[in-house]
Amino acid sequence: MKITKETVEYVAHLARLQLGPEEIDAYTGQIDKILEYMESLNSLDTDGVEPTSHPVPVACVMREDAVKPSFTADESVGNAPARIDTFFKVPPIIEQEE
Amino acid sequence: MGDLINLTIKELREMLKKKEISSVELTRYYLKRMSLIDNEIKAYVRPTEEIALEMAKEADEKITRGEEAPLLGIPLGIKDILCTKGIETTCASNILKGFIPPYDATVMKKLKEAGYVHLGKLNMDEFAMGSSTENSAFQTTRNPWDTARIPGGSSGGSAAAVASGLCVASLGTDTGGSIRQPAGLCGVIGMKPTYGRVSRYGLIAFASSLDQIGPFSRTVSDCATMLNVIAGYDPMDSTSIPEPVPDYHSFLGKDLKGVRIGIPAEYAIEGIEDDVRKNYEESLKVLEEQGAALVDISLPHTPHAVATYYIICTAEASSNLARYDGVKYGLREEGKDIIDMYKNTRNKGFGPEVKRRIILGTYVLSSGYYDAYYRKAGKVRTLIRRDFDAAFASCDLIVTPVSPTTAFKTGERIEDPLTMYLSDIFTIPANLAGLPAVSIPGGFDSRGLPTGLHIIGKALDEGPILRAAHVFESVMKFRTVPERLTN
Numbered sequence: 192m193k194i195t196k197e198t199v200e201y202v203a204h205l206a207r208l209q210l211g212p213e214e215i216d217a218y219t220g221q222i223d224k225i226l227e228y229m230e231s232l233n234s235l236d237t238d239g240v241e242p243t244s245h246p247v248p249v250a251c252v253m254r255e256d257a258v259k260p261s262f263t264a265d266e267s268v269g270n271a272p273a274r275i276d277t278f279f280k281v282p283p284i285i286e287q288e289e
Numbered sequence: 290m291g292d293l294i295n296l297t298i299k300e301l302r303e304m305l306k307k308k309e310i311s312s313v314e315l316t317r318y319y320l321k322r323m324s325l326i327d328n329e330i331k332a333y334v335r336p337t338e339e340i341a342l343e344m345a346k347e348a349d350e351k352i353t354r355g356e357e358a359p360l361l362g363i364p365l366g367i368k369d370i371l372c373t374k375g376i377e378t379t380c381a382s383n384i385l386k387g388f389i390p391p392y393d394a395t396v397m398k399k400l401k402e403a404g405y406v407h408l409g410k411l412n413m414d415e416f417a418m419g420s421s422t423e424n425s426a427f428q429t430t431r432n433p434w435d436t437a438r439i440p441g442g443s444s445g446g447s448a449a450a451v452a453s454g455l456c457v458a459s460l461g462t463d464t465g466g467s468i469r470q471p472a473g474l475c476g477v478i479g480m481k482p483t484y485g486r487v488s489r490y491g492l493i494a495f496a497s498s499l500d501q502i503g504p505f506s507r508t509v510s511d512c513a514t515m516l517n518v519i520a521g522y523d524p525m526d527s528t529s530i531p532e533p534v535p536d537y538h539s540f541l542g543k544d545l546k547g548v549r550i551g552i553p554a555e556y557a558i559e560g561i562e563d564d565v566r567k568n569y570e571e572s573l574k575v576l577e578e579q580g581a582a583l584v585d586i587s588l589p590h591t592p593h594a595v596a597t598y599y600i601i602c603t604a605e606a607s608s609n610l611a612r613y614d615g616v617k618y619g620l621r622e623e624g625k626d627i628i629d630m631y632k633n634t635r636n637k638g639f640g641p642e643v644k645r646r647i648i649l650g651t652y653v654l655s656s657g658y659y660d661a662y663y664r665k666a667g668k669v670r671t672l673i674r675r676d677f678d679a680a681f682a683s684c685d686l687i688v689t690p691v692s693p694t695t696a697f698k699t700g701e702r703i704e705d706p707l708t709m710y711l712s713d714i715f716t717i718p719a720n721l722a723g724l725p726a727v728s729i730p731g732g733f734d735s736r737g738l739p740t741g742l743h744i745i746g747k748a749l750d751e752g753p754i755l756r757a758a759h760v761f762e763s764v765m766k767f768r769t770v771p772e773r774l775t776n
Contacts, residue, residue: 194652202648206647208639218645229599229662232597232600235593235669243668249528252524270387270391270618271616281630
């Protein structure tokens with residue numbers, strides 16, 4: 192086995208996914224098979240090869256520092272599932288100390 | 290009116306200019322076809338009749354005023370992954386249900402400037418992850434040639450709509466074959482342009498170093514028309530290529546004298562269906578008869594392309610999809626604290642394939658595994674790019690099949706992700722290397738299902754690709770809409 196149920200559960204937590212026991216079972220089997228397939232890359236000698244992260248050369252692009260119209264605050268939060276005025280509303284992030 | 294689906298955009302534009310038909314009439318014609326046929330095909334997730342008729346009316350007014358634009362009055366369908374200002378855009382995912390973009394993707398802006406008419410948003414695999422359009426949260430699109438079969442994916446709605454005559458042309462996106470594979474399985478034309486040729490601004494990201502927007506059409510001429518409109522540099526996309534765009538029509542109507550076509554030895558894989566191989570071999574003969582010289586080439590790292598691709602695309606996806614957190618847009622499921630809210634939202638909002646890829650991607654990027662998977666895949670990607678560089682020293686174009694098989698049955702591979710992934714073997718390498726490639730109709734198998742012919746070119750060689758595609762189309766004249774859907 193390349194991957195265990197515990198690892199799948201832990202990685203899911205890192206990715207902020209809550210999986211049920213059946214999902215964990217199914218994913219562990221499938222991902223194990225996929226990872227095994229991916230390990231075929233180890234048969235290739237890639238010493239000294241630079242990795243490609245972009246297919247075309249990417250240079251730092253500069254633009255004119257010109258003032259342009261942008262979204263209004265109202266448009267920016269327009270799709271929020273919960274908001275107060277022009278703010279995103281989220282559950283408490285820092286617990287209040289008693 | 291049944292003949293309208295056989296006309297090119299250029300021909301329709303002439304009719305519109307001469308007032309032989311109005312855009313409203315043409316739009317009503319397509320809306321009627323949608324109401325009659327799309328119950329069966331399920332290509333559109335969001336038909337927008339009112340918007341279509343409004344845009345058609347505007348187009349007619351412009352035509353009356355003598356205005357000219359390449360798509361003025363032409364009804365198109367759009368993959369639900371492109372942001373359309375004021376029109377719900379969901380990526381066929383529950384997590385983006387109700388999302389109304391406050392802006393247009395650059396390609397949508399360009400289509401508007403070119404005068405197009407918006408028929409609706411087209412179905413896809415959720416977040417473009419899949420090869421069958423079965424991963425849509427809303428509906429399963431059917432292959433117009435056999436509705437028990439899948440249309441391919443992820444742009445299955447875009448391909449099926451064009452192949453059923455439910456729009457003149459459409460836009461899709463291609464990350465590992467998501468334009469070319471469904472185009473091949475539905476028997477229409479689908480082009481993935483060079484990475485950077487078309488702006489990705491407003492394209493909802495799946496794998497940013499691979500994603501590219503491109504057109505679906507029933508003719509090579511329409512593919513050129515669409516590409517003329519959408520290609521070009523965009524300051525809003527830092528990976529966009531600052532090169533002038535040629536008139537792609539100028540490449541059509543030429544023969545193939547002097548064109549060297551490379552045949553990669555590594556594409557003769559096991560698992561390729563006999564009819565697919567037969568049609569491919571016959572297609573090569575046709576290209577040779579039209580003046581092309583066939584050259585044997587080698588792309589030795591091809592067998593490693595699928596593994597490389599699924600490491601890179603899942604890694605990029607896990608990062609891109611971190612933005613769906615129940616705060617800024619779309620679905621929110623409450624929880625006892627913020628982490629719980631994230632988890633509940635993402636658990637309910639994402640479908641099984643998206644979750645699988647997020648987990649895989651998070652795993653290959655996680656500490657301790659990054660070098661073994663992600664960095665290794667980046668290195669093999671370099672080797673695959675070098676394969677193409679070396680091959681293009683002795684040929685101008687590379688021709689392969691699009692998929693090893695014709696369309697499979699709905700449900701057949703959904704439980705077996707690895708087999709599903711392996712069906713992308715011929716299309717993935719072009720994405721890894723950023724190269725342009727087209728799928729064009731290449732014949733039918735013994736069951737009457739289409740097979741596609743795949744033409745890959747050097748970076749920015751969309752023109753030479755279309756030249757060869759046009760020659761092949763002119764000789765073969767394959768039907769692009771099933772006969773039963775033409776009346």
